[in-house]
Amino acid sequence: xxxxxxxxxxxxxxxxxxxxxxxxxxxxxxxxxxxxxxxxxxxxxxxxxxxxxxxxxxxxxxxxxxxxxxxxxxxxxxxxxxxxxxxxxxxxxxxxxxxxxxxxxxxxxxxxxxxxxxxxxxxxxxxxxxxxxxxxxxxxxxxxxxxxxxxxxxxxxxxxxxxxxxxxxxxxxxxxxxxxxxxxxxxxxxxxxxxxxxxxxxxxxxxxxxxxxxxxxxxxxxxxxxxxxxxxxxxxxxxxxxxxxxxxxxxxxxxxxxxxxxxxxxxxxxxxxxxxxxxxxxxxxxxxxxxxxxxxxxxxxxxxxxxxxxxxxxxxxxxxxxxxxxxxxxxxxxxxxxxxxxxxxxxxxxxxxxxxxx
Amino acid sequence: xxxxxxxxxxxxxxxxxxxxxxxxxxxxxxxxxxxxxxxxxxxxxxxxxxxxxxxxxxxxxxxxxxxxxxxxxxxxxxxxxxxxxxxxxxxxxxxxxxxxxxxxxxxxxxxxxxxxxxxxxxxxxxxxxxxxxxxxxxxxxxxxxxxxxxxxxxxxxxxxxxxxxxxxxxxxxxxxxxxxxxxxxxxxxxxxxxxxxxxxxxxxxxxxxxxxxxxxxxxxxxxxxxxxxxxxxxxxxxxxxxxxxxxxxxxxxxxxxxxxxxxxxxxxxxxxxxxxxxxxxxxxxxxxxxxxxxxxxxxxxxx
Numbered sequence: 001x002x003x004x005x006x007x008x009x010x011x012x013x014x015x016x017x018x019x020x021x022x023x024x025x026x027x028x029x030x031x032x033x034x035x036x037x038x039x040x041x042x043x044x045x046x047x048x049x050x051x052x053x054x055x056x057x058x059x060x061x062x063x064x065x066x067x068x069x070x071x072x073x074x075x076x077x078x079x080x081x082x083x084x085x086x087x088x089x090x091x092x093x094x095x096x097x098x099x100x101x102x103x104x105x106x107x108x109x110x111x112x113x114x115x116x117x118x119x120x121x122x123x124x125x126x127x128x129x130x131x132x133x134x135x136x137x138x139x140x141x142x143x144x145x146x147x148x149x150x151x152x153x154x155x156x157x158x159x160x161x162x163x164x165x166x167x168x169x170x171x172x173x174x175x176x177x178x179x180x181x182x183x184x185x186x187x188x189x190x191x192x193x194x195x196x197x198x199x200x201x202x203x204x205x206x207x208x209x210x211x212x213x214x215x216x217x218x219x220x221x222x223x224x225x226x227x228x229x230x231x232x233x234x235x236x237x238x239x240x241x242x243x244x245x246x247x248x249x250x251x252x253x254x255x256x257x258x259x260x261x262x263x264x265x266x267x268x269x270x271x272x273x274x275x276x277x278x279x280x281x282x283x284x285x286x287x288x289x290x291x292x293x294x295x296x297x298x299x300x301x302x303x304x305x306x307x308x309x310x311x312x313x314x315x316x317x318x319x320x321x322x323x324x325x326x327x328x329x330x331x332x333x334x335x336x337x338x339x340x341x342x343x344x345x346x347x348x349x350x351x352x353x354x355x356x357x358x
Numbered sequence: 359x360x361x362x363x364x365x366x367x368x369x370x371x372x373x374x375x376x377x378x379x380x381x382x383x384x385x386x387x388x389x390x391x392x393x394x395x396x397x398x399x400x401x402x403x404x405x406x407x408x409x410x411x412x413x414x415x416x417x418x419x420x421x422x423x424x425x426x427x428x429x430x431x432x433x434x435x436x437x438x439x440x441x442x443x444x445x446x447x448x449x450x451x452x453x454x455x456x457x458x459x460x461x462x463x464x465x466x467x468x469x470x471x472x473x474x475x476x477x478x479x480x481x482x483x484x485x486x487x488x489x490x491x492x493x494x495x496x497x498x499x500x501x502x503x504x505x506x507x508x509x510x511x512x513x514x515x516x517x518x519x520x521x522x523x524x525x526x527x528x529x530x531x532x533x534x535x536x537x538x539x540x541x542x543x544x545x546x547x548x549x550x551x552x553x554x555x556x557x558x559x560x561x562x563x564x565x566x567x568x569x570x571x572x573x574x575x576x577x578x579x580x581x582x583x584x585x586x587x588x589x590x591x592x593x594x595x596x597x598x599x600x601x602x603x604x605x606x607x608x609x610x611x612x613x614x615x616x617x618x619x620x621x622x623x624x625x626x627x628x629x630x631x632x633x634x635x636x637x638x639x640x641x642x643x644x645x646x647x648x649x650x651x652x653x654x655x656x657x658x659x660x661x
Contacts, residue, residue, distance in 0.1 A: 223493040225483045232480050235469035242431070242463055244452040244481035302471045 039296030040308035042347045046294070046340070047311040047318070054322035061325050064201035071203070074317025075210035076265060077291055078310055080284075082210075082217050083254075083261035085292035085309040089221070090254045091234035091301030092141060092148035096133065096155035097258050098284030103159050104130045104266030105276040106167055109176040118183040127263045133159070134259025138252030160282060167278035180274040192264070193272035206268055210310070217306035230254065235302025290337065291316055294344040315340060380443055381406050382544050382575045383428060383459065388437035389599075390423050397423040398599045400437070404592075405544055405575040410566065412578045412586035414619055415596035421579050424596070425546050428577065429461035430454035455481075460542035462533040462550060470522030474514060477521045478503040478536050502539075510535040510565055527558030534565045538572060545569050546577045551585050563589055583615045595619060 054061045061067070080097060087094055094100075104126045112122030133155065140151045164174070171177060179185060195202040221227035229250045232240035241247045270276055295312030297304030319336045323329075381404040389399040398420040405411050415421045426432040427439065430448030438445055441457050448454045451461070468477045475496075484495040484502070500517055507514060512531050514524075521529060530550045537545050547566065551559040566589050570576050580586050586593060593610055595603040595618045603610070603618045 219493075223496075225485060225492075225494065228476055228480060228483055228494065231472050231476070232469050235471045239463070239469050240480065242429070242451050242461060244450075244455050246452075298471075302469065 039303060039305040040311065041296075043295050043308050043311040043315070043344065046343070047315050050315050050318045050322070054318060054326065058322055058326035061322060064199065066321070066325060068198075068201050068203050068207075070317045070321045071207045071314075072317075073321055074314045075204065075206040076268065077287055077316050078210045078313030079206065079213060079268075080258075080261045080265050080288045081291035081295065081309040081313045082213050082306060083257040084285075084288040085295060085297045085304055085306060086217060086221065086230060087254045087258055088289070088292050088297045088299065089234050089301060089304040090230045090251060091237060092251060092254065093152065093289060093299075094134075094137060094255060094258045095149065095152040095285050096137065096159055097152075097262055097288055098286075099156055099159040099163060099281040100130060100133055100259065100262035101266045101269065101284065102163050102276060102278065102281035103133065104263045105270040106163055106176060106278060108267065109179055109270050109276050110167070110170050112182055113177050113179050114170060116182075119179060119188050120184045123188060123267060126266065127260070130259040130263035130266070131256050132259070133262075134256035135252055137258075138255030141255070142248040142251050156285065163278045163281075174278050176276045176278070178274045179270070185271070188267070189271040192267040192270075209264070210313075214306055214310045221306050226250070226253075231302055233301075234298075287316065287337075290341050294340055296344070296347075299345075312344075381440075382442065383577075384438075384440040384443075385424075385428075385434075386438040386440070388427065388434045388439055390427060390432060391435045396599060398427075398434075398596075401594075401596070401601050402604065403577075403594055405577055406591075407543065407575050408570060408573045409591040410570050410576040410578055410589050411592045411594065412580065412590035413594050413596060414580060414583060414586055414615070416581055416619070418598075419596040420599040421581075421596055422548070423599075425461060425548055425577065425579055428454070428459060428544075429546055430459075455540075458541060458543035459546065460537035460540060460544070461546040461548065462530065462537055463548045468521045468529055468533060471520050473518045474521050474524070474532060475500045475503040475517040478506070478517075478532065478539075482540055506535050506539045507532065510538065510568060525558065527554050527561045530554070530562050531565050534562070534569060538569050538574065542574060544575045544577065546579070548579050549581070550578075551580060551582060559585060581619070583612065583619050587612045587615060 061070070080101070084094060084097055107129045108119065108122035108126035110122075111117070111125050112119045115121075137148070137152055137155055140146070141148045144151070167174065167176060191205075194205045196205065197203075221230060229240065229245045229247075232245050233247050233250045237247055291312040292304070292309045293299060293312075294315060295304070295308030295310070297308065316337070319340070320333055323333055323336070383403075383405040385401055385403040387400050387402055389401065390397050401420075401424060403411065403413070403424075413421055413424060423432065427434045430451040430453050433447055433449065440446065441459070446453075446457070448457075454461070469480065472480070479499050484499050485492050486495040486498075487493055503517055504514075510531065512528065512535060514528075521532065524532070534545070534547070534550075550562045550566070554562060563585060566576055566578060570589070576589075578586060578590065590607060592606050593603065593615055594601060595615070603615075
């Protein structure tokens, strides 16, 4: 820096030259690498790979009706995987989400049947119960500061027991009574469990709902205040609180969103099968969580997308049905899942390391 | 429970100078007990607009408790806490923010995986559109963040990079720029230089001076008397939860300050370190007037 006197003024100028001064220390990484760092790109490639694989391995997958079945299977997982993914980005998870679906369906079914009321009464009450369960989970987590794993494991066991015991108590059976002849059933079935025709192929309405919810979740996550808060409470809860983000509100409402998802899937099951088996739903929560993780959501929170779990759920549906169409032993399904999950976790780890590397 | 929807953040609030010399924030014999442990006792402190109040103390002296009270994370259990002359008791950081008290924390200032601009506006996002489709005004936020950072002399290539990829000094600087932008009248800095190298500390000290010159009252928490003396107007030394020293710049020398901070035994070693730190920092800070400046030390305290 020791310059001759003449050069000295020139040295003082650099601090504020043009409007677009650059730091110059960060180099732009190649496009491919930047794309791969997006949470949904890895799973998108994975989904494409699985699809292509089964298109080749199982010729019957190429038919429209098979594809509709795959999408239907994916949508029932996908609708729940969305709120579970949002919750995961918000830094928590919910082990009770699988049985909460059944709780919701049981509530609607038994309430309407036992009191011989319009099914809509049951549907509304089930929604309140589901939101209540979510609110309880969230409230317990933010109040006690316990890991959500423990709190929701408790809720999971409680709901599992309540589902079985109350159903037995009320109906004297392990399943609820058929409600298909009750008032409002057809109407509700239209919304939750109908099919429509696309070029001669029957497509379930849940596929539409799935994509609508995914679009909505993406918009909320990336374009609204609330979405910003979700990333923040998952990324660093204390920082978020310190800059004025309502952390408790955000977490509790995220749990309630999972409750909403559970209600929706519960209603779908009720109105497509007319009865509910009280012991179902166990283990589903792990499928949802796996779909979210495969979809690029970080288990520790603060990172992920809503579109990733869509592809994650599609991979599940594709593998699940593809194995059947290929004529293989369906027992292989779980092994496939495990491989997919591990692969996704490894990609996540790599992404997190490269994204935060200096 | 949640103080949500607190109106229109995002508007630049010009320096709201109080008409008289009333302190922005004042603590009178304030204290805090956690159960039967008295973390802080009998602390008096005033923060004036355009002045830097330094709070020094070793680990466990009660510095963190003090700022947590002022920033609304904890409540005081004794004494008085006044903002603009009225007693207050904050229950959430949001309330403190609404009073114009912003805190920049050493470690929890930012969310590492979120982009710089999202961090800049976190908790006070700009939105547009009516309620059902009210959405983030991303372009405006990016533009504003870029402008504000440049105004503070922080130049970043890509505001979309996760803030975790920035250096510690840059992150502190972003947090300070953010607080200044959101109309903070009082800026609390929790050991902003603790984890930084000498040069980066210089950068942060420069932004403290910039914030002060904009008319903010600054509370600068540190355990480094050299850093404190470079920008401070008033010095308070905490020891074991009580005030050991409270003096204006004119009443205390750096040597005395260091003496209060460290016992006599460590003084010799610190003196040595002091010479080094001053030597480097004085060279780094002004940059331009390297050779012209007759007295190097004059570029610091403008008390």
